[in-house]
Amino acid sequence: MFALINRLRFREINERTSGQAKDTDRAFLVVGLMLIAALWLATRQYFGIIADSRFYTVQALSALLPSRFANDLYFQYGSQDQFTIFTKIYTPFISVFGLAYGNLIPTLLAEFLWLCGAAFLFHSLTWNLRTSFSAFASLIILPGSFVFLSYGEPFLTPRLVTEALIFGALGCMLRGWVLNACAIFLVSVFVHPLMTLPGLSVFFLYETLKRPWLLSVALIGICLGIGLAILNIQPFSRLLVSFDPIWLHITEVRDGFAFVLKWTFISKIQALNIFSLAGLTLLFLKGQERLFLALAMIVAFLGILVTFIGGDLLHNILIVNIQACRALILLAAVTNLFLGKILISPDEDTPRGQSRFVLLLSIAALALSRFFVDYILFVLPLCSLGFVLLAIERTACKPASKIGYLLIIVYLSVILALTPIALRASFANTLAISSGIWPWLASLFVSASALAALYILGRYPTRTVPRFLVYGSTLLLIISITNWDQRSPWIKFVDNASPPADLVAALPANAPIYWEGDVTVPWFLLKRTSQLSCGQGTGVMFFRNTAIAYQARYQIFARLGALDFGRDQFCPAPKLSSPPAVDLKNLAYVCRNQTGLGALVLTTLAPDAPHHVWTAPVPFQYTRQVDGKPVQVKTNKFYIYRCNELLHLPAS
Numbered sequence: 001m002f003a004l005i006n007r008l009r010f011r012e013i014n015e016r017t018s019g020q021a022k023d024t025d026r027a028f029l030v031v032g033l034m035l036i037a038a039l040w041l042a043t044r045q046y047f048g049i050i051a052d053s054r055f056y057t058v059q060a061l062s063a064l065l066p067s068r069f070a071n072d073l074y075f076q077y078g079s080q081d082q083f084t085i086f087t088k089i090y091t092p093f094i095s096v097f098g099l100a101y102g103n104l105i106p107t108l109l110a111e112f113l114w115l116c117g118a119a120f121l122f123h124s125l126t127w128n129l130r131t132s133f134s135a136f137a138s139l140i141i142l143p144g145s146f147v148f149l150s151y152g153e154p155f156l157t158p159r160l161v162t163e164a165l166i167f168g169a170l171g172c173m174l175r176g177w178v179l180n181a182c183a184i185f186l187v188s189v190f191v192h193p194l195m196t197l198p199g200l201s202v203f204f205l206y207e208t209l210k211r212p213w214l215l216s217v218a219l220i221g222i223c224l225g226i227g228l229a230i231l232n233i234q235p236f237s238r239l240l241v242s243f244d245p246i247w248l249h250i251t252e253v254r255d256g257f258a259f260v261l262k263w264t265f266i267s268k269i270q271a272l273n274i275f276s277l278a279g280l281t282l283l284f285l286k287g288q289e290r291l292f293l294a295l296a297m298i299v300a301f302l303g304i305l306v307t308f309i310g311g312d313l314l315h316n317i318l319i320v321n322i323q324a325c326r327a328l329i330l331l332a333a334v335t336n337l338f339l340g341k342i343l344i345s346p347d348e349d350t351p352r353g354q355s356r357f358v359l360l361l362s363i364a365a366l367a368l369s370r371f372f373v374d375y376i377l378f379v380l381p382l383c384s385l386g387f388v389l390l391a392i393e394r395t396a397c398k399p400a401s402k403i404g405y406l407l408i409i410v411y412l413s414v415i416l417a418l419t420p421i422a423l424r425a426s427f428a429n430t431l432a433i434s435s436g437i438w439p440w441l442a443s444l445f446v447s448a449s450a451l452a453a454l455y456i457l458g459r460y461p462t463r464t465v466p467r468f469l470v471y472g473s474t475l476l477l478i479i480s481i482t483n484w485d486q487r488s489p490w491i492k493f494v495d496n497a498s499p500p501a502d503l504v505a506a507l508p509a510n511a512p513i514y515w516e517g518d519v520t521v522p523w524f525l526l527k528r529t530s531q532l533s534c535g536q537g538t539g540v541m542f543f544r545n546t547a548i549a550y551q552a553r554y555q556i557f558a559r560l561g562a563l564d565f566g567r568d569q570f571c572p573a574p575k576l577s578s579p580p581a582v583d584l585k586n587l588a589y590v591c592r593n594q595t596g597l598g599a600l601v602l603t604t605l606a607p608d609a610p611h612h613v614w615t616a617p618v619p620f621q622y623t624r625q626v627d628g629k630p631v632q633v634k635t636n637k638f639y640i641y642r643c644n645e646l647l648h649l650p651a652s
Contacts, residue, residue, distance in 0.1 A: 027465045032133045032457060034473040035450045039140050040115065041480035042446035043370065044154035045439070048491040049103050049520065051148075053155040054535060055080060057103060058523045060091040065527060071512070071596075072529040073536045073553070077545035080538070085190045086158040099524055100495040107156040114152055114160055117167030122337070124171035125289065130458040131341050137454050138340025141447060142363065143370050144332030146274070146325070147257040147267050148570075151333045158192040165191065166199035166330070173203050174288065198327035201299045206291070238318035247540075248315055250547040254540045254570055258320050260308040264569055269376060271304070273366065274328050276383035278335040280359060283390060284342045296327075296334045303327035320541055339363055344458050354408060355390040358382055365415075367451075371444050378415055385411050442483045446476050489618035494518075494525045497617075506612040506640045511598025514590075517563035517622045517633070521601075531597050532557050534564045534571035556593050559586045562602065563622050563633060584609040584646070591643035600641045603633065612640040 049057050055074070059081045062069040069075050081087050094102035118139060122132040144151045151163055165188040172181035181203060188196040208214045228236035243251060256262030263271070278297050285293060303324035310319025343360065362382040369376040385407055392403060453469055453476070487495075504526070507513060512529040515521045519533035530536065532553045540547035554574065558565055561580025566573035573580075580586070582604040591597055603620070605611070616636040623632050 027470070028129070028457070031465055031469055031473050032129070032454070034477045035454050035457070036115075036133065036136050036140070038446055038473065038476040038480040039137060039450040039454075040111070041477075041484045042443045042450070043140055044111065044152065045443065045484055045486040046104070046107065046154060048155075048487040049099070049495060049524065050155050050491075051153075052157045052159075052538075053103065054520060054523070055538060056086060056090060056157055057094070057099070059087045060094045060102075061099075061523065061527065063087055063091045064095055068527050069523075069529060073532065073546065073549060074530075074539065077549070078539065078543045080542075083194075084158050084192055086161070086192070090156075098496075100492070103156055103495070110156060110160040110164070111152075113164040114167075117164035117171075118337070121167040121171040121174075124174040125292075125341075127341060131344055133454055134344040134458055135337040135340035137451055138343075138363070139333065139337040141367050141370065141451060142332075142336040142339065143366065144274070144329055144336060146270050146328045146332070147263070149326065149329055151329050159195050162188050162192040162195040163333070166196065169203065170199060170292075173206055174292070178207065194323055194326060195329075197322065197324070198296075198299050198303065198330040201302075201327070202292075202295045202330070205295045205298065209291075235318060235321065238321060239316065241317050243315045243317060243320070244544075247544050247547050250551045251320070251541045253572065254537045254547075254550070256569065258307070258323050258325075258541055259311050260304060260325070261312045266376070269380065271325075271328055273376065273379040273383070274332045274335065275300070276380050276387075277339070277362065277366070278331055280362070280383050280386050280390070281335050281338050281342065285338060289338065293334055293338060296331045300327040300331040344455075354405070355386055355393055358386040358389055358408065358411075361412075362386060367447075371440070371447075374421075378418075381411065381414075439483055439486055442479055446480045446483070450476055488621060490518075490616075490620050491520075493616070493618045494520050497525060499526050500614075500617075503614050506599075506614055507601075508598035508642060508644065512596055513598050514557065514600045516560075516600075516602045516604075518620065531594060532564075534567060537570070553594065556590055559589060560600075560602070582606045587641050588646045591641075591646050594643075597643050599643060601638050602641065603635050603638060605639050606641070609641055610645040612642070614638045614640055 058069065058072075058074065059079060062072075062075060062081075075081075090102075090106060093106050096102070097105060118136065119132070122135055127135065140152070149159075153160055165184050169181045169184035169188065172178075172184065185196060185200050185203065188199070204214065204218070208218075225236050225239065229239040231237075252259055252262055256264075257267065275297070278293060278300075282290060282293050282297070303326065306319060306322075306324040310316045310324075339359075343356075343363070362379055365375045365378040365382060369379070388407065449472070453472055457465070457469055507526075510528070512531045513522050513526075514531040515533075519530045519535050522528050522530040532550075537546075537550040537554070540550055558574045558576060559580055560582050561573075564571055565580075582602060583606050587600060587606060587609050590600065601614075614637075616638065619634050619636045620638075621632060621634045
C-alpha cells in the first residue's frame, strides 16, 4: 500500500473557479478518503446484530421459517414488517450467507450507500473538495443523537438506507432535479415511511416557495387522508381514534419518547443542543444554504409541535405512531455538515474572533460527548455564549473585546471546574458498556488524529501533500479496520453456532422459553419463540393487543427481578408489593400464569426449585442500570427451570 501511494504525484488540488471544479489531484483525494474512512470506522464500530437490528433480523428469519415465530409476541398481533419492504431485501442475505455474514455484508453495503448519499449532498451544494472533507468529518464525528436514535447508526436497519436515500433526494432538490427527487422519496417511503417524512417535508416546503400552487396539492392530500380515515383504511383510520387510558399508560411507559412531556432530561438537552447549534450556524450561512437549514429547522420545530399537540394533548394514535419528532435527526445531520463547512471556509461571513472560538468550543464539546457522555451538558451554555458574542461583534462591527474575554473566561472556568466530575462519570459509564479500554482508546486516538490530519490537509500552504499525512492516514486506516469488529464472544457464538445439543436436550421441544437478558438466544441461536423480552414491546404504540399482552407478561415476570427489568428507560422495574426473588414460589407462579411456557433460563440459582445447569462455551455479558449507574453482569452458567417440573406436570 505504501509503495502504491508513493507513486502518486503529491500536488495540491486546484480550487473550484466560478463554481466549476478543475482537475482533482489524486493524492489529495486518496489521503482525504482514507482519513474519512478511518474516521467512519472508528466512530461506527460493528457490534453485530444489536438494538433495532434484532427486529429486522428476526423478521427475515420469520420469512424463512414462518412456523417458528408465528406465536411470538413480536409477531402475534402485528409487527413493523408490514410497514417496510426492507425484510424482502434483507432475507436473501440471511438465506445465502447465514446469520452473521448475512447481517455483516448488508451493513457494509448500507454504510457505503449512506456515505455516497452524503457525498452527493455535499457536491450538490457546490462546495470544493477541501470544504467537503471538512463537512464530511463534522457530519461523522458530531453525534446527532436524540433519545435512542442517531443518524448513521452502526447497525443494520432501514433507517440507515433511508437516510442515504434522503440525502440523495435532497441533493437532487438542490440541483433542481425535481422528478429525480420525487422518485427517490417514493422508494424511501417503502423502505421506512417514518424516517422519510422529515426529508419529504423539507422538499415540499422548498418547492412550495418556488411553486405556491403546491399548497393546493397539500390540501388535496389532507382531504384524501381524511377520506381514507373515514373509510377505515389503515393506517389512516388511526387519525380518528385516540388511545384509551390503559393503552396510553403502557405506551407512555414503554415508548415515552413519542410524547414530548415524557422525554428524559438528557433527551431534552439533546433537542435543545440541536436547535441551539442550528440557530448559531444559520447566522453564518447565506443564500441557498441558509434556506436549506432554515427549512430543516422549521420542519423539526413543527415535528415537535405536532407531537405535543397530537400526542401529549390529544393522544391521537396516528400522530403518536408517526413520531414527527424524528425530524430532529435530519436537522442534526444538516447542522453538523454545515458546521464543518463554515469553520474552514474562507468566506468573510464565517465566524471570526471570539464568536468563532466559542463555536469551536461548542463543536469540541459535542464531539467529545461521543466519548465522554457528560460533555453534552456543555454544548447549550457555549452556544448561548456564542449568540451573545456574535451579537456584540456584529453590533460593534469588531471583536467583542474585554466583555467577550470576560465571558469566555467565566464559561471556561465553570467548564474546567466541572470537567473532572464529568470525565469520571463518563469514563466509568463508557467502560461499563464498551468492549474494553483498548478498543475505546483506539477509537478516540483515530478520531482525534484523523480530524487533525484533515485540518492540516485542508490548510497546508505548500503545493505538495506532505508525506507524513500519507503514511499517517494509512496507519490510521489500518488501526480503524483492525479495531472495527467489536462483536463480543457471546454475540459471535449466538450468531454463528448451531444449537448446542446439551442445551436443546435440557429444554422442552418446540415450546416458547424465557431467556433472561437476551432475546437473541431463543430467536437466533435456537430459532424459536421467546416468551418475553423488553425488545418485544417495541410495537406497543402500534398494536393495542401487543400492548396488553406485553404488559400482562411484564407484570408477571417482574416477580423474578430478572435482568430485563430496570435495564433502561424503556423497561423500568415495576412496583411490586414484595421484593422480587428467584425462588420456587415465584417460578411456579410465572409458569402457572403463562400458558404454553416451556422453560425459564435464568442467571440466578433457586436452590429450592428443580433445575438443570447449562454451561455456555463463552461468557454472557450484560449491562443494566442500578441506582442510575451501569453495572455489568458476566457469567457462563445458566439455570434452566422447566415448567412441567415446577408444576409437577407430565413431561411434554
